[in-house]
Amino acid sequence: MYKISVEKLDDLFKKASESRTIYLPVDKENGAKFEKWSEGKKLSNALNTVRSAKDFIFPQTENLADFRISGKNIEVRDAHEELEDFVIFGMRACDARSFEILDKVFLAEPVDTYYKNRREHGVLVTIACTKPSETCFCQTFGIDPTKPEGDVSAWICDGEMYFESNTEKGKTFIESISALLEESGSEAVEKQQSETKEILAKLPLKDVKTDAFGGDKLNELFNSPKWAELSESCLGCGTCTFVCPTCQCYDIRDFDCGKEIKRFRCWDSCMYSDFTRMAHGNSRNSQLERFRQRFMHKLVYFPANNDGQFGCVGCGRCLSKCPISMNIVKVMKTLEG
Amino acid sequence: MQSRMIERAKQLLADGTVNRVIGWKKGEFAYDITPAVFESAEEIDKDFVYDDFCGHNLSKYLIKESRKEGKLLAFLKPCDTYSFNQLIKEHRIIRENVYIIGIACDGKADAEKIKAKGISGITGISSDDDTFTVKTIYDDEKISKSEVLEERCTVCKSRKHAVYDELIGDEGEVNENSGRFDMVTKLENMTADERYTFWRNELSKCIRCNACRNVCPACSCENCVFDNPNSGIAQKSAATSFEENMFHIIRAFHVAGRCTDCGECSRVCPQNIPLHLLNRKFIKDINELYGEYQAGVEDEGRTPLTSYTKDDCEPSIVNERGCK
Amino acid sequence: MNETLIPKIGVVTDIRIDTPDVKTFRVVTPDGKKAFEHMPGQCAMLSIPGVGEAMFSITSSPTNTEFMEFSIKKCGCLTSWLHQMEVGQQITIRGPYGNHFPVETDLKGKDLLFIAGGIGLAPLRSVINYVRDKRENYGSIQIIYGSRSKDDLVDYQEIIDEWMKDDGIEVNLTIDREQEGWDGHVGFVPNFVKEVNPDISKTVLICGPPIMIKFTLGALKELGFKETQVFTTMELRMKCGIGKCGRCNIGNKYVCKDGPVFRYDKLGELPDEY
Numbered sequence: 001m002y003k004i005s006v007e008k009l010d011d012l013f014k015k016a017s018e019s020r021t022i023y024l025p026v027d028k029e030n031g032a033k034f035e036k037w038s039e040g041k042k043l044s045n046a047l048n049t050v051r052s053a054k055d056f057i058f059p060q061t062e063n064l065a066d067f068r069i070s071g072k073n074i075e076v077r078d079a080h081e082e083l084e085d086f087v088i089f090g091m092r093a094c095d096a097r098s099f100e101i102l103d104k105v106f107l108a109e110p111v112d113t114y115y116k117n118r119r120e121h122g123v124l125v126t127i128a129c130t131k132p133s134e135t136c137f138c139q140t141f142g143i144d145p146t147k148p149e150g151d152v153s154a155w156i157c158d159g160e161m162y163f164e165s166n167t168e169k170g171k172t173f174i175e176s177i178s179a180l181l182e183e184s185g186s187e188a189v190e191k192q193q194s195e196t197k198e199i200l201a202k203l204p205l206k207d208v209k210t211d212a213f214g215g216d217k218l219n220e221l222f223n224s225p226k227w228a229e230l231s232e233s234c235l236g237c238g239t240c241t242f243v244c245p246t247c248q249c250y251d252i253r254d255f256d257c258g259k260e261i262k263r264f265r266c267w268d269s270c271m272y273s274d275f276t277r278m279a280h281g282n283s284r285n286s287q288l289e290r291f292r293q294r295f296m297h298k299l300v301y302f303p304a305n306n307d308g309q310f311g312c313v314g315c316g317r318c319l320s321k322c323p324i325s326m327n328i329v330k331v332m333k334t335l336e337g
Numbered sequence: 338m339q340s341r342m343i344e345r346a347k348q349l350l351a352d353g354t355v356n357r358v359i360g361w362k363k364g365e366f367a368y369d370i371t372p373a374v375f376e377s378a379e380e381i382d383k384d385f386v387y388d389d390f391c392g393h394n395l396s397k398y399l400i401k402e403s404r405k406e407g408k409l410l411a412f413l414k415p416c417d418t419y420s421f422n423q424l425i426k427e428h429r430i431i432r433e434n435v436y437i438i439g440i441a442c443d444g445k446a447d448a449e450k451i452k453a454k455g456i457s458g459i460t461g462i463s464s465d466d467d468t469f470t471v472k473t474i475y476d477d478e479k480i481s482k483s484e485v486l487e488e489r490c491t492v493c494k495s496r497k498h499a500v501y502d503e504l505i506g507d508e509g510e511v512n513e514n515s516g517r518f519d520m521v522t523k524l525e526n527m528t529a530d531e532r533y534t535f536w537r538n539e540l541s542k543c544i545r546c547n548a549c550r551n552v553c554p555a556c557s558c559e560n561c562v563f564d565n566p567n568s569g570i571a572q573k574s575a576a577t578s579f580e581e582n583m584f585h586i587i588r589a590f591h592v593a594g595r596c597t598d599c600g601e602c603s604r605v606c607p608q609n610i611p612l613h614l615l616n617r618k619f620i621k622d623i624n625e626l627y628g629e630y631q632a633g634v635e636d637e638g639r640t641p642l643t644s645y646t647k648d649d650c651e652p653s654i655v656n657e658r659g660c661k
Numbered sequence: 662m663n664e665t666l667i668p669k670i671g672v673v674t675d676i677r678i679d680t681p682d683v684k685t686f687r688v689v690t691p692d693g694k695k696a697f698e699h700m701p702g703q704c705a706m707l708s709i710p711g712v713g714e715a716m717f718s719i720t721s722s723p724t725n726t727e728f729m730e731f732s733i734k735k736c737g738c739l740t741s742w743l744h745q746m747e748v749g750q751q752i753t754i755r756g757p758y759g760n761h762f763p764v765e766t767d768l769k770g771k772d773l774l775f776i777a778g779g780i781g782l783a784p785l786r787s788v789i790n791y792v793r794d795k796r797e798n799y800g801s802i803q804i805i806y807g808s809r810s811k812d813d814l815v816d817y818q819e820i821i822d823e824w825m826k827d828d829g830i831e832v833n834l835t836i837d838r839e840q841e842g843w844d845g846h847v848g849f850v851p852n853f854v855k856e857v858n859p860d861i862s863k864t865v866l867i868c869g870p871p872i873m874i875k876f877t878l879g880a881l882k883e884l885g886f887k888e889t890q891v892f893t894t895m896e897l898r899m900k901c902g903i904g905k906c907g908r909c910n911i912g913n914k915y916v917c918k919d920g921p922v923f924r925y926d927k928l929g930e931l932p933d934e935y
Contacts, residue, residue: 275898302913305913
């Protein structure tokens, strides 16, 4: 384990940004947001960013290809971007796990090369949580916020920041800043971990369980009569989807710029009425069906296709952002109850 | 207030006046309340709540609910009644299927403002006049309610109900000096460049979740132009950043003259964009150009933007004002 | 790397008017080759940049080494645009996507019964011609095909000029309503199936409008067919074609990747949401 005084973090960012772009959560008027580090920007103490870290690897809008049309002919241009190496410094354990979930979708054959490209260029430095909130339920999905995953795990205790690398990529990153670090024992970190664990045991959502869910309960849950009551007030907006670090559904659209046509993909939501609409019909016509799809995907279909892994990391963003406060926790509690 | 509402709801269900009640259902913590339809006294006893976090405007749900079998009891706060009237005017709600109980409101709290004070791990909130005691897994905190009011409640335009079948609590007053246009005036006094920067900065945060549109009582089109693949402008996320701005500008134009300033758009925005300012600008302009007008005061009659008179201002006024 | 979301260019070299609202497009690469190899039942994403992209089943047989064909019904924005095309127009094409009818496994050596309604013949035509070209591998072939009218029978010319003339192929046609110049059967496909009363040892491949499939399946069950004998092909809204964009799922199965071909008993295990 290595450490650096929190006061010297600016030096660390300066050094690290020589070879990579550093992104870190910074405090804004309405909560923390990932921004590119530049002189003077401070690492936020906020529990989490308002938007998840998925923007880095699966941006809201991304150009896939460009077309030029002349007469009857079409010319296609690959729109993969040239990327530079970057570090996401200060992700939380939940967001780190969300990358693993997104990997299962985008890196499965056939590999999504736009995603892979971004994923390979990024180093994830995660920071352990010390003050979880009432909306946190990452423990439900086996996530340990006191030992976050990622290429490098970090802890801030008593004015020092401690690092431990978990991967080769992480090791390389630590080496690149090693001049600023000193070796350290892990006592302070262990003490903090056990203190945080005491808090975790007091969280109001600590008892949310996944036992009632999973791929083997597909038809039973799909046919539950409780979806009607759960979905009755749903506005059909995409807030939950877009603040969710694991929601990965997308749309592909064309935009005519005049000179050329850009084919881009953008986040889409299964909550939207046009998500499955075709010229001759819609397989999910009601909001009940669309609402059910989102939760069935996370709690049943995803684990059915991915060795039991659930498509939720318990970050709690949907709990605080849903305009009508309907969310996966209420869905789980109602369905199992 | 809550106990009187529950009592009355149960009476009306029992005597067959209504077969359903739309209100609010309690959540996991103290503030995560969900609008809900209750069909029995048991359901009401179990989950019905009315407190400082019941900000949701229930009027929009009545479009759907009033088309169902039987009469429905709706609890409406003063600002919700303006939306209700406006929807009646637009023939969206079937009036005879709704029994309205007007309920007093002294402003709703914004949970995000509580959290922004660094309060975390909330497990309960109790209120005593203006003081909230917030129970958390850390230390309990005391804050004053006025500090964490929703923006729209800090400039409340009316505590008077525009429509009701009966009232619980006292009839309030229209607040002529709410100060709700102060921020609009501030924006008007900016230079065009400053204003442009302000709005680009705000609107660039938009994630196109459509929460503002879907919650808006004035957005009651059955198929929104932005959802219609044949419209040519149906976009989820935009190919160019300016398109996001267009979404909000077009929406503001479409609800102009019909927006009652209920403020739901800003309440639900996950990115905290002050969308209500666009609507208030229209309202202020309408007041100045066509005379004082508050949408939703009445449930019939023409609106300034849908009735032509020879005294109307010339269209060139837009141009002149833009050059200021 | 397989740049699966970036399409290739296809040139439309022939356009055949099949019915008042169905045209069949022949597509090759700009250098005159097939864009890619496929198996019967697989699909491809066709697009006109700026208009849209959508999934279509490949109607030509893989045994055709020169070109691919797509029979497309005009029903939406993109298909209307495709119907306005002239020969020589370039489009974009990517694929092949999805699974295929099990022509080399479950269907091999079997007597086959094809049942189609309207444009539903399109995906089956690929299998029919594949089986005709590899005749020795399969038993008898029976085709029951119905459409609204004689004019709405897709591939009518090919049916009477080729299929009906083949040895060992029985073709039963029907149209919904009486029509001048039609002396064949009149009536809906499900009832026609019962009248034709095919041997229940046959393996069935079925495609058509959902309502036709539903009632035909009922008819087949009445006759004694089991769900394990019946294969169908599905269509839902698709964007990516590779099981990632998240919209064409039925339960945990993606139609673009795990389908479009499903054996009926397997489909029955999935939620009723298609």
